[in-house]
Amino acid sequence: MASDSDQKDIVVVGGGIIGCTSAYFLTRHPAYDPSKHKITLLEASKIAGGASGKAGGLLALWAYPSNIVPLSYRLHAQLAKEHDGESKWGYRRIHCGQLAAKGRPNEKKEMLECKPSIGESVSLNKRDGKALGKVTAAALPKDLNWFAPESVRSYYEMGDPDTTAQVHPYQFTTAMAELAAQKGVNIILGSVTSIDTSNRSGVKSVTYKDKASQTSHTIAATDVVVSAGPWTQRVYPPAPISGMRAHSVTITPSKPISAHAIFTEISLPPDFGNKDTFLKSKRAHQKTVTPEIYARPNNEAYACGEGDHLVPLPKTTEDVETDLARCQDIIDYVSSVSDELRDGEVTVRQACYLPNVEAVSGGPLIGPTGVRGLLLAAGHTCWGIQNGPGTGKLISEFVFDGKAKSATIGSLDPRKVM
Numbered sequence: 001m002a003s004d005s006d007q008k009d010i011v012v013v014g015g016g017i018i019g020c021t022s023a024y025f026l027t028r029h030p031a032y033d034p035s036k037h038k039i040t041l042l043e044a045s046k047i048a049g050g051a052s053g054k055a056g057g058l059l060a061l062w063a064y065p066s067n068i069v070p071l072s073y074r075l076h077a078q079l080a081k082e083h084d085g086e087s088k089w090g091y092r093r094i095h096c097g098q099l100a101a102k103g104r105p106n107e108k109k110e111m112l113e114c115k116p117s118i119g120e121s122v123s124l125n126k127r128d129g130k131a132l133g134k135v136t137a138a139a140l141p142k143d144l145n146w147f148a149p150e151s152v153r154s155y156y157e158m159g160d161p162d163t164t165a166q167v168h169p170y171q172f173t174t175a176m177a178e179l180a181a182q183k184g185v186n187i188i189l190g191s192v193t194s195i196d197t198s199n200r201s202g203v204k205s206v207t208y209k210d211k212a213s214q215t216s217h218t219i220a221a222t223d224v225v226v227s228a229g230p231w232t233q234r235v236y237p238p239a240p241i242s243g244m245r246a247h248s249v250t251i252t253p254s255k256p257i258s259a260h261a262i263f264t265e266i267s268l269p270p271d272f273g274n275k276d277t278f279l280k281s282k283r284a285h286q287k288t289v290t291p292e293i294y295a296r297p298n299n300e301a302y303a304c305g306e307g308d309h310l311v312p313l314p315k316t317t318e319d320v321e322t323d324l325a326r327c328q329d330i331i332d333y334v335s336s337v338s339d340e341l342r343d344g345e346v347t348v349r350q351a352c353y354l355p356n357v358e359a360v361s362g363g364p365l366i367g368p369t370g371v372r373g374l375l376l377a378a379g380h381t382c383w384g385i386q387n388g389p390g391t392g393k394l395i396s397e398f399v400f401d402g403k404a405k406s407a408t409i410g411s412l413d414p415r416k417v418m
């Protein structure tokens with residue numbers, strides 16, 4: 001229990017990118033003194049076991065919201081420089097564009113036993129009006145040679161290596177956790193069951209169930225950061241955060257592919273798929289699909305599809321249901337426009353939940369909740385990897401300085417929507 005007024009018992013809830021960057025920047029704040037301040041990070045299942053380990057990893061100065069994007073984009077570059085992010089988490093500057101293409105009938109058959117995918121798909125909305133306004137018609141870059149030439153209809157540049165970069169989200173998030181631990185953060189695998197705010201002067205303690213022993217523990221807290229992604233509302237019910245499932249795959253291409261992130265718009269032929277393919281009937285009425293494809297270092301391609309609301313948010317990241325038919329759709333769509341991806345080896349099929357803010361103001365929500373010592377850092381939608389470091393830095397300022405100093409973020413104040 002805190003005994004003198006300077007001592008802080010800081011508890012970060014959630015080991016996704018937001019919790020891990022918060023823990024990292026708390027240990028880098030000039031006021032942090034490990035002999036006086038205790039920081040505990042509580043993660044229910046596994047560090048980066050949710051969206052933070054399964055996202056694409058695109059970083060962009062043209063992302064949103066504009067009040068934290070430049071700060072976070074800059075911090076990504078600084079972190080990569082300071083900790084050799086290029087080799088540790090695949091940080092690199094890249095080109096980004098939008099490609100319209102005509103899908104070819106699928107020649108390679110996947111021998112997967114899965115049912116046809118069902119239900120409506122929902123866009124992840126990475127590009128807002130401003131980003132779309134930056135799109136300029138251009139010829140296909142010379143090194144973007146991993147799309148079948150007969151498929152390509154048009155290419156528009158969205159970002160270049162001055163404005164666009166990438167990281168491997170799982171490697172980045174786990175590296176942040178490790179760097180925070182090296183400076184004194186105690187990482188515990190345990191699920192937070194309650195936050196005691198009965199102390200009139202603010203938060204008092206946090207109770208969690210230890211993952212290994214399944215026993216309940218209560219630890220003292222002067223400051224609590226709730227950063228449980230789509231699970232935030234289950235930890236702190238007033239937070240208007242929900243989750244949307246999205247699928248993705250990784251592929252080892254048959255030949256190395258150049259460093260581009262591509263937003264596609266693929267028109268599928270009416271007879272897409274083989275006659276005996278069980279998915280044919282579903283596809284026949286879905287003519288245009290929009291998977292995002294990111295080339296990564298070490299000869300890996302990442303591709304994700306649209307989201308869906310078919311399966312409610314499960315209890316933990318470990319209980320997330322992967323619909324193999326949805327993964328197969330993504331594989332077939334990207335195969336229809338690229339030989340390198342069609343003839344490559346699929347290495348991962350996965351799903352995760354995107355944290356959305358159920359409020360007109362959009363997200364994320366970063367800052368005080370109205371309960372003294374209780375901060376929120378959640379609802380980062382489809383730009384949480386880009387905006388993770390900026391959020392972590394701002395949280396460290398709220399905790400040690402009592403206010404945000406590195407950016408003006410009044411519009412992201414959780415008290416406006418709770």
Ligand SMILES: Cc1cc2nc3c(=O)[nH]c(=O)nc-3n(C[C@H](O)[C@H](O)[C@H](O)COP(=O)(O)OP(=O)(O)OC[C@H]3O[C@@H](n4cnc5c(N)ncnc54)[C@H](O)[C@@H]3O)c2cc1C
Binds near residue numbers: 015048
């Ligand atoms: C398909 C897809 C592609 C994406 N691509 C990009 C991209 O290219 N660029 C980009 O910037 N963003 C991208 N995003 C968005 C990004 O992944 C998210 O915004 C970000 O990962 C959210 O991080 P988080 O830490 O808030 O949540 P999460 O990663 O979900 O982490 C929350 C953590 O809290 C833990 N938790 C939950 N309940 C408890 C509890 N009771 N006690 C303790 N711990 C708990 C969970 O186990 C989990 O580990 C993408 C998202 C998806 C779905």
